[in-house]
Amino acid sequence: MEQILEIITKADNIPIILLLVTVLFYSWLAWSKMKKNDLQEIPEEAKLDDKVQVWPYLVRTEFIVSIAVMAIMLIWSIFLDAPLEEPANRALTPNPSKAPWYFLGLQEMLVYFDPWIAGVVLPSLIIVGLMAIPYIDINEKGNGYYTFKERKFAITTFTFGFLVLWVFLIIIGTFFRGPGWNFFMLGEKWDPHYVAVLTNIDFSELFGIPTRFPDGSLNPLAVAFGGIVVLGYYSLAGIYWFMKQNTDLMKKLGFIRYNIVAMLFLTMVGMVLKMLLRLGPVAIGANPIKYVWVTPWFNV
Amino acid sequence: MLSSFKKTEFYKSIFRHSYQDTQRNRALQIVDNVFLHLHPVRVPRHAVNLGFTWGMGGITFLLYIILTITGIILMFYYRPTAQYAYEDMKYLMNDVPFGPLIRNMHRWGAHAMVLTVMLHMFRVFLTGSYKPPRQFNWVVGVLLLVLTFLLSFSGYLLPWDQLSIWAVTVGTNMARATPLLGHEGPFGAQLGMRPDNDVRFVLLGGTEVGPPTLLRFYVGHCIFLPVVATIFMIVHFWRIRKDGGISGPETGKKTF
Numbered sequence: 264m265e266q267i268l269e270i271i272t273k274a275d276n277i278p279i280i281l282l283l284v285t286v287l288f289y290s291w292l293a294w295s296k297m298k299k300n301d302l303q304e305i306p307e308e309a310k311l312d313d314k315v316q317v318w319p320y321l322v323r324t325e326f327i328v329s330i331a332v333m334a335i336m337l338i339w340s341i342f343l344d345a346p347l348e349e350p351a352n353r354a355l356t357p358n359p360s361k362a363p364w365y366f367l368g369l370q371e372m373l374v375y376f377d378p379w380i381a382g383v384v385l386p387s388l389i390i391v392g393l394m395a396i397p398y399i400d401i402n403e404k405g406n407g408y409y410t411f412k413e414r415k416f417a418i419t420t421f422t423f424g425f426l427v428l429w430v431f432l433i434i435i436g437t438f439f440r441g442p443g444w445n446f447f448m449l450g451e452k453w454d455p456h457y458v459a460v461l462t463n464i465d466f467s468e469l470f471g472i473p474t475r476f477p478d479g480s481l482n483p484l485a486v487a488f489g490g491i492v493v494l495g496y497y498s499l500a501g502i503y504w505f506m507k508q509n510t511d512l513m514k515k516l517g518f519i520r521y522n523i524v525a526m527l528f529l530t531m532v533g534m535v536l537k538m539l540l541r542l543g544p545v546a547i548g549a550n551p552i553k554y555v556w557v558t559p560w561f562n563v
Numbered sequence: 564m565l566s567s568f569k570k571t572e573f574y575k576s577i578f579r580h581s582y583q584d585t586q587r588n589r590a591l592q593i594v595d596n597v598f599l600h601l602h603p604v605r606v607p608r609h610a611v612n613l614g615f616t617w618g619m620g621g622i623t624f625l626l627y628i629i630l631t632i633t634g635i636i637l638m639f640y641y642r643p644t645a646q647y648a649y650e651d652m653k654y655l656m657n658d659v660p661f662g663p664l665i666r667n668m669h670r671w672g673a674h675a676m677v678l679t680v681m682l683h684m685f686r687v688f689l690t691g692s693y694k695p696p697r698q699f700n701w702v703v704g705v706l707l708l709v710l711t712f713l714l715s716f717s718g719y720l721l722p723w724d725q726l727s728i729w730a731v732t733v734g735t736n737m738a739r740a741t742p743l744l745g746h747e748g749p750f751g752a753q754l755g756m757r758p759d760n761d762v763r764f765v766l767l768g769g770t771e772v773g774p775p776t777l778l779r780f781y782v783g784h785c786i787f788l789p790v791v792a793t794i795f796m797i798v799h800f801w802r803i804r805k806d807g808g809i810s811g812p813e814t815g816k817k818t819f
Contacts, residue, residue, distance in 0.1 A: 275674075275726075277671075277674075278671075278674035278675070278677070278678060281675075281678060282678055282681075285678065285682060286682070286685075289617060289682060289685065289686070292614065292617075293685075293686070293689045296614070296615075297689075305812070306812050307609070308609040308615060308811055308812050309811075309812040311607065311608035311609035311612070312607050312608065312609065312811065312812075313607070313608050314605040314606065314607060314608070315605060315606060315607075315608050315611060316586065316589045316590070316604070316605055317589075317593050317599075317602040317603060317604055317605060317606055318589045318590075318592045318593050318599070319589070320606075320611050321602060321606060321610075321611045322593075322599060322602070324611060324613065324618075325618075325621055328613070328618050328621065328622065329621075329625050332622055332625055332626070333625075333629070336626075336629060336668055336671060336672055336675070337664075337668070339667070339668075339671050340663075340664050340667035340668040340671055341664060341667075343667065343671070344656070344663055344667060345663075345666055345667045345669075345670035345671070346724075346726060347652055347653070347656055347722055347724055348724040348725040348726045349724060349725045350649045350723065350724060350725070351645075351649065351723045351724055351725060351727065351728035352725060352728075353728070353771065353772075353773075355725070356729065357725055357726075357729055360729045360730070360732070360733050361730065361733065362730055362733045362734045363715065363716060363719050363730050363734070364674075365677050365681075365712060365715070366712075366716070366734060369737075370733065377740065378736070378737055378739075378740035378747070378748075379740040379741065379742055379745070379747075379748045379749055381737070382736075382737025382738075382740055383737060383738075383740060383741045383742065383745075383748070384742070390705060390709055393684075393705045393708075394701070394702045394705045394706075396688075396693060396701065397693040397694065397695075397697070397698030397699075397701045397702070398698060400693075400694070402694075403694070403695075404691075405690075405691040405694070406691045406692070406694040406695070406810065406812070406813070407690060407691060407692060407694075407810035407811040407812045407813070408690060408691070408811070408812040409615075409689060409690055410691075414691065417691075418688075418689065421688050422689075425681075425685055425688075429681075560749050560750055560753075561742075561749035561750075
């Protein structure tokens, strides 16, 4: 209980509680609007297409919202001081060392991936992938109103990415990751001396192929096996293409656009699979998987 | 008294229009005001509904203005050197009139802006507002999201306390693992990357978070990033108007 209070009342954690509340509220709001629109012929928004004067109908709303926001900021700032800890000291590392809250999802990824993937490749792919959305989503429906029925794939994928892989992981990182980035249940004491005893194995070792020989050198068979697994996973995109290439959707998408969609989608699903490969065995008391593909230069 | 003042040349030279309730006067009130002129004169009724827009884009802009003002005030009291930075923070929090209020508002406003920018993106996605003709404005929006993160992250270091230095250490440690450009990244060592010449070194101005990093982040936070963000914001707002205003369903009528 003390531990919960300590985390929740930490001033810098207020935004995460706000995040949780607002995201849940707006998801519910959007969902109810989608449901309503999907049950009728024309969306609600289309019924309200007559024009109104910006003065006063829009300006007054902006004015009231601005005052409300400034009042909230003022009250928040009067009653809650921004944290100021001890002076910077390179010789004293706090445990846990956490990134700012909005990067905690990426920090969580460090559990499952090496830094070059979690810290560099994934963020870059998120940015590039987000920017690509308007150009790879060729569905003309659902432009300018709430609907789920008309764009199931787009909404499901994006919402999963935002709610689960971004917001949920931020919440895990804030409330459940303690010293050593170990997982602690809510209310459990954050013991800085707690050591999680885990014997990591690599994916190939599940199939009896050791990653390294007793002398420490890499097993070429394991390297090849890992490569086949990873590249084989991405080649699912090609198999699906050959199965579906004559459908209207695929023809409209075109080969290049299809491949961009498939690569981004498979990477997102791959993230989840890699998380499961690590968390699943821990849950049943087996050895968690560390790497799927080990090479002399990089590990996946 | 007031009504006679309103008849003076002086008053009329400042305020061109009264509150007269005519379509023409209401339109003039928008187009003749440089700030309100950001808006079109008339918008579809659904676009003024908070349930549709959530108001998150506008709130983000408001928070950006709050952050600019409080940020400028903070700059009067802060010196970006390792020797003074933390002392100045203590001074600000203990002795400067309204110092804590200004600093708190800057920090909480920054957190709130990250939150509202994410919610804004969520809403724009859910209403499909990135679809033609607004594709490019979505791209600009993603850049603004990244700039918001960078602004918030660079500001995190400036208090120069344990929280800031270690959060930034955790964040920038990622850079050393950059493929090709980081000394611990794939193929980095093969390309001659060392701790003292890789991309992280460029970012920090050293091999660890130190005084040069503080200056770098300060200039980035106070000048470079706000200027870039402002330019993209101008493009973002301009494009909203040019792409037909707030998105809405195609109803056969011309919507802009």
